[in-house]
Amino acid sequence: MILREFLYVDTDKVRAMLAQLDGGVAEEERETSSQEKRYTVGPRSVAQHLQVAGSERYTQKSLGDAIFPTLEEALESEGLLRDISEEAADHSQWNSGGLERIAPPGSLVRITAMGSLFDTRYAASVFSAYASVALGLQGIGVDLTDAPKKTPPGKGKSGHQGPRPKPGQVQPERQLEDAIVDFQGPGGVDGNSLRSIIRMARGIFAPGLHINLSPVDSGNVLIGSRLQEGRQYLDTEADILFARYGTEPQEWTLVGSVGSYGPKDTTVPDFNFFNPDGSVDRGKFANSINGLMKHLGGMGFIDLPQHPGFSLIPFAAYRTIPRSSSIVALRE
Template identity: 35%
Template sequence: MSEVVISNEHAPRGQFLRDYLYLDIEKVRSIAGQLEFGVPEEFRETDATMRKRSLGWEKFVSGSNESTEERYLQRSVVDSLFPELEAALEDGWLVDITEEFGAGVDKFSAIKSIRPEGSIFRLTAPGVLFDFEYFADTLSSFSAAAGGFEDFTKLMLADDGDSGDSLKRPSQKRPPKAVRIENSSRYRSIPADATAEDYIEEFEAADGTSPALFRSMARLTRGISRPGMTLIVESSADEDALVLAARFQQNRRYFDADSATVAARYGLSKQNWTIIGTIGHYTQSVEDVKLLNQLMNARGSVDSKGNFSRKYFIDTVSSLIQSFGAFGLSDIPQHPGISVIPIAVYRSFSRNP
């Protein structure tokens, strides 16, 4: 895996291009509207002049002169509005946290102080794309290929054996030799409510891989990650690195392909991405979550009058979900981590010298 160095160096505005992976144009329009900033999506200007002359009592001699001029301008919101909006946000609205993020967990508190939840940030750092559905499909495809290769090899060996017998005894005719294919259960029917692990086909275990192992991996991933693409960014390769997770919504600008296509285009190795978005929330430590759970469990879901309290119950369930996240069992980053709402994700490149 190639190593990518975190850098917050940005070329001057207009001297680099953006290769967009994701762009939430609705959020871009919303922010631009609140700033009373934007460019026209469509502009029309028409200038028409008409002259008419007549001569005589019956106006038998007449003439006319018409002139029409129309100018039409249409600008792409995606390609022109966002770069200008990004530059405008740098005037006190957007803060680049690349340097603080690269420092790791020691700057976690500093990031929380300069970028509270809901504020806009920019980060350029190496990240990887992950999608549970793509991972499960890859395991299923591998199992199908492995099982198919086994069947193909056995059939080819059986055909070679029949060819050798026919050369020795050309006049002898016999029915085709039946080939017994083991693990024929790989052709089982898949139920309508099948889960990811149901699509793992049977094949002969080898080199530490087996259908049972693949099913357990698919089941575990299905439990801790929901379908959908996520960009995972780490400050370093250390165990206590700072982690940022940006989860993408489907059917956004430039992000209209399936997970397999996205993986084929951008790969699964670390590479530099620039993320502009808002801070969703900061994760809590395991100790803080445990303390919160103890308080919620001690209070329970019943108020002082002995009646069921909906508010207390929701607080208890919420603390339980937070504990799942603290132990890495839900689809949020572990502590120390940042969950963000991406507005734009892109790679940038400068003009050749």
């Protein structure tokens, strides 16, 4: 028996898949039986004896953690789920395109590999906390750097502030990096550099919790999976998740469907979407915009799969709980 520690389960998707395979998910069971005997003596208005016997058994089953293993077993028995962990660890499978032939977009796969969590929101909160500590230390006389303190033009002593809106002007929406105040830290690290890093992170990884698997030892292949909030088990704040699991790579198992592979050809489109009569060809226009996004994704600038990796739409993400080595030795 495999024990799993679930980080994420998309219960809606799992239920939908089980409903297609088994016609539904049994979560309630009710059994009722009754027996009634009636005896009447004399006129009905004078006397009667009524004996009723019955029993009812009611059980409500909350499948919880059992929902996903049930689906996993059902998919495997139907030959719909393939474990591609070994193939994904083979660099030649990626270079030859063999993995895409084995697991094309839409196929259901399970992959176990080293991976780590990433959330731009958490990175921004950490940088903001670091800046606050640095300012606090400087406030009590601790010199973090021998470099002269510089206040960027237009910035107040209280920290980073954007331009003040004019009367009647709508206040611009605050971004994640706005919480990082101005400071001067060791090694040339300052508030502006950390804000710039978060601006990049917002584009490269859309804010939210990601699991990035690196199945190849060289680390040049990335399988990206964005965990959707509001699903079962993913109801913990990002800082709690990172406090529990850390930022170092560890072995994760992802089960889901292959979304799309990073395109190999990421040349910039020519943006020729006009018809001879001067009207816009809507199909060509959409393809041109998608081609530009594909180019930016190939450069790693936006949150799209990058060649030769792919995106995975997750059903579940979990760690396998290892058995005690002494117990395993006894069983052997």
